[in-house]
Amino acid sequence: MAKKSVWSDNRFWQRSAAWVTGFASILLIWLTFDTSVQIAMGTDADLQNGVTKRVPGPTVINYKITYEMSTARGHEVPVIGEKELFFGRDDYSEEEAGALLHLGKLGSQTKNCMNCHTLLGNGAYYAPDLTKAWLDPAWGPEGSMQAMTGKETKEEAMAEFLQHPSTYPTHARMMPNLGITAEEAKGLVAFLKHMSSIDTNGFPRNFGKIKGAVHGK
Amino acid sequence: MASNHLTGIGSESKQLATWYFTFAIILFGAQLLFGLVAAIQYVMPGFLFELLDFSVARMIHINALVVWMVFAMFGSVYWLLPDETGIETVGIKIGKLLYWVFVAAIVVVVLVYLIVQVGPADEMSIWFIHEGREYIEAPRWADWGIVVVALGFVANLFMTGIKGKQTGIVTVLMADMLAFAGLYLAGMFFTDNISVDQYWWWWVIHLWVEATWEVFVGALAAYALITIIGAKRQVVEMWLWIEVAMLFGSGILGMGHHYFWIGTPEYWWEIGALFSALEPLPLVAMFIHVLYDWGKETGLQMAEGAEGHAIAGHTITNKPAFTWIVLNAFGNFLGAGIWGFFHTLPQVNLYTHGTQFTSAHGHLAFFGAYATILIGMMYLAIQGTNGIKVLKHTKSSIAGIWMIAGGVMGMGIALTIAGYVQVLVSRAQMGATWAGYFDGQSGMWFSQAMDWRLIMGVVTFLGFAFLIKDFLSTGKNPVHER
Ligand code: HEM
Ligand code: HEM
Numbered sequence: 001m002a003k004k005s006v007w008s009d010n011r012f013w014q015r016s017a018a019w020v021t022g023f024a025s026i027l028l029i030w031l032t033f034d035t036s037v038q039i040a041m042g043t044d045a046d047l048q049n050g051v052t053k054r055v056p057g058p059t060v061i062n063y064k065i066t067y068e069m070s071t072a073r074g075h076e077v078p079v080i081g082e083k084e085l086f087f088g089r090d091d092y093s094e095e096e097a098g099a100l101l102h103l104g105k106l107g108s109q110t111k112n113c114m115n116c117h118t119l120l121g122n123g124a125y126y127a128p129d130l131t132k133a134w135l136d137p138a139w140g141p142e143g144s145m146q147a148m149t150g151k152e153t154k155e156e157a158m159a160e161f162l163q164h165p166s167t168y169p170t171h172a173r174m175m176p177n178l179g180i181t182a183e184e185a186k187g188l189v190a191f192l193k194h195m196s197s198i199d200t201n202g203f204p205r206n207f208g209k210i211k212g213a214v215h216g217k
Numbered sequence: 218m219a220s221n222h223l224t225g226i227g228s229e230s231k232q233l234a235t236w237y238f239t240f241a242i243i244l245f246g247a248q249l250l251f252g253l254v255a256a257i258q259y260v261m262p263g264f265l266f267e268l269l270d271f272s273v274a275r276m277i278h279i280n281a282l283v284v285w286m287v288f289a290m291f292g293s294v295y296w297l298l299p300d301e302t303g304i305e306t307v308g309i310k311i312g313k314l315l316y317w318v319f320v321a322a323i324v325v326v327v328l329v330y331l332i333v334q335v336g337p338a339d340e341m342s343i344w345f346i347h348e349g350r351e352y353i354e355a356p357r358w359a360d361w362g363i364v365v366v367a368l369g370f371v372a373n374l375f376m377t378g379i380k381g382k383q384t385g386i387v388t389v390l391m392a393d394m395l396a397f398a399g400l401y402l403a404g405m406f407f408t409d410n411i412s413v414d415q416y417w418w419w420w421v422i423h424l425w426v427e428a429t430w431e432v433f434v435g436a437l438a439a440y441a442l443i444t445i446i447g448a449k450r451q452v453v454e455m456w457l458w459i460e461v462a463m464l465f466g467s468g469i470l471g472m473g474h475h476y477f478w479i480g481t482p483e484y485w486w487e488i489g490a491l492f493s494a495l496e497p498l499p500l501v502a503m504f505i506h507v508l509y510d511w512g513k514e515t516g517l518q519m520a521e522g523a524e525g526h527a528i529a530g531h532t533i534t535n536k537p538a539f540t541w542i543v544l545n546a547f548g549n550f551l552g553a554g555i556w557g558f559f560h561t562l563p564q565v566n567l568y569t570h571g572t573q574f575t576s577a578h579g580h581l582a583f584f585g586a587y588a589t590i591l592i593g594m595m596y597l598a599i600q601g602t603n604g605i606k607v608l609k610h611t612k613s614s615i616a617g618i619w620m621i622a623g624g625v626m627g628m629g630i631a632l633t634i635a636g637y638v639q640v641l642v643s644r645a646q647m648g649a650t651w652a653g654y655f656d657g658q659s660g661m662w663f664s665q666a667m668d669w670r671l672i673m674g675v676v677t678f679l680g681f682a683f684l685i686k687d688f689l690s691t692g693k694n695p696v697h698e699r
């Protein structure tokens with residue numbers, strides 16, 4: 001009988017499978033520690049001292065956020081600028097802002113935004129991506145939504161829309177009324193504003209930069 | 218290699234398997250129905266508006282999907298365990314009790330989804346209505362129920378594997394099912410930080426479908442090759458270990474392809490690209506493996522007659538099951554391997570991320586990799602419980618296969634075209650704004666693709682009706698050899 005080759009030996013492959021799996025798992029766990037530190041939420045002190053965090057603290061709602069091309073990184077990054085009023089205030093404490101964000105994040109789950117929209121690109125494809133919704137031109141001074149909802153500011157217009165979405169339709173495919181209260185809407189807008197400040201490595205690309213280039217128009 | 222897979226009769230484990238399969242196929246039907254509702258809403262947005270909104274229909278569609286597959290996976294294990302270990306499953310009484318607990322929990326969860334739909338923004342809604350996190354929306358109370366049921370299942374598997382004969386297939390299943398159940402825990406907490414949220418969410422979703430479930434399919438395919446065409450265990454199990462090494466070796470770190478844009482650091486670009494690009498390799502290997510064994514066993518059969526095979530004149534002792542398993546080998550490679558590779562590099566994924574292209578891949582992969590082989594296992598159970606030696610095709614089994622596979626493929630193609638439009642118009646041209654999104658959605662190619670998806674969805678559903686008809690009638694059909 002010919003000598004049995006190691007390549008056709010089940011024990012050999014069983015051990016290889018165990019080693020490969022163990023090695024990959026350990027590497028993943030190690031990377032998870034590193035990533036967890038990098039995506040932990042920043043603090044109010046970080047914001048005041050200009051420390052850039054991938055996920056800024058909740059008090060980022062006190063500041064103006066823009067999405068600008070970074071030549072060093074070759075794509076757009078969120079930039080946190082000077083103070084900006086949010087529902088008439090720019091002095092939310094860490095606790096107040098944290099409570100708003102908490103309410104908004106809870107609302108985003110209990111109202112099931114993710115089964116129509118994508119958040120950070122994950123979710124459903126029935127409605128626009130919300131990653132940078134806070135920065136969408138439609139909500140800005142040049143957009144139509146403030147006039148449509150009869151509100152003076154972006155955050156009030158968004159909150160009004162979220163409470164009565166099917167009252168302000170812009171397309172045949174409408175967002176339904178989800179029973180969102182005024183307080184919940186405020187939390188959700190804080191949640192959306194916070195999300196727009198997360199460093200997503202340049203996703204989405206060219207957000208809001210190109211206007212009206214479709215069909216040669 | 219005498220196997221008693223032909224006689225399901227008298228084994229409580231196999232009886233429990235049939236219960237699991239029965240509830241699974243009912244949920245599959247529910248999945249398709251709610252998928253149709255969601256697809257109609259793309260074409261006619263007013264359909265059931267503010268009655269049964271897209272979010273509710275979609276949530277039930279994908280939850281039913283995950284749950285029917287878990288049911289069919291548990292059923293498959295209870296089915297093959299007595300054959301592999303040579304003994305009756307240990308703790309089967311508790312297994313049966315847990316089955317009813319599981320079914321009752323699912324029914325309550327779905328009724329709450331349908332009737333309550335959304336709750337106020339507080340922890341109570343998370344505990345009792347749903348968690349609003351794609352695929353694992355089940356409310357927290359149900360999470361704990363699922364943990365208990367899964368622990369009971371894993372305990373049965375371990376006790377049986379240790380007491381009986383512990384084949385390679387059983388060893389793989391034991392390790393795999395433990396990881397499968399354990400990973401669910403990563404999806405059971407709430408955090409305000411959406412990046413942390415999605416980081417762990419993918420531990421459940423990705424490490425299920427691209428690691429533990431794939432290995433599970435490898436083990437099922439090994440069992441099926443041994444029982445249906447009489448492939449040699451020694452060789453099949455060697456392949457199985459190689460597949461485990463390749464699947465876990467690429468799939469675990471391949472998770473990086475979901476960490477490109479959720480706030481996580483840039484190094485995931487390289488890690489995700491490298492390892493996920495390797496993920497199709499084991500899928501190619503599994504495809505070749507099935508075809509190779511099929512060819513080899515057919516050749517042996519022709520050369521040696523009945524020798525080495527249970528039944529004279531037949532390489533394949535269960536035609537419908539084997540057809541579904543070959544479809545699995547191909548569909549896994551196509552839907553997960555090819556469609557997955559299409560969008561797995563960060564340069565491409567920057568534009569395809571979260572478009573209909575993802576949906577095309579999701580449909581083809583879930584169907585090709587899992588639905589197929591689990592339906593195959595159901596045919597094995599029909600053969601066993603009816604004491605059939607050679608189960609043949611019927612008109613309905615063939616119609617079911619063609620219409621379901623053709624329908625899903627058609628939906629996949631339509632969604633791919635829609636995704637292409639979305640990438641070009643909404644993403645590349647318009648930069649993903651609200652207005653850009655709707656510019657893409659209103660294009661002619663996009664809206665026609667949505668029509669075709671709906672048509673192909675109806676074809677799929679009709680195919681499902683044939684499948685059910687076959688399930689209910691083929692056991693008594695006189696064409697089979699008994
Ligand atoms: C009657 C046939 C079906 C129809 C009409 C249908 C329709 C749909 C629709 C409209 C969505 C929502 C996509 C979106 O968010 O835009 C969806 C999602 C999904 N369906 Fe289906 N579906 C069908 C069958 C299936 C089958 C057979 C499977 C797998 C076995 C499946 C797996 C999925 C998955 C995984 C998702 C989530 C996709 C993602 O998030 O990328 N569906 N389906
Ligand atoms: C049977 C195996 C697989 C299944 C069932 C599966 C299923 C899915 C589903 C349902 C999604 C959408 C998740 C969501 O709703 O956000 C997804 C996303 C993705 N899959 Fe897979 N997949 C499989 C294998 C693969 C493989 C082998 C690759 C790569 C080679 C791959 C690459 C991807 C990528 C890159 C995404 C992210 C898409 C995006 O950015 O939107 N998948 N997969």
Ligand SMILES: [Fe+2]
Pocket residue numbers: 423427471472474475
């Ligand atoms: Fe993945």
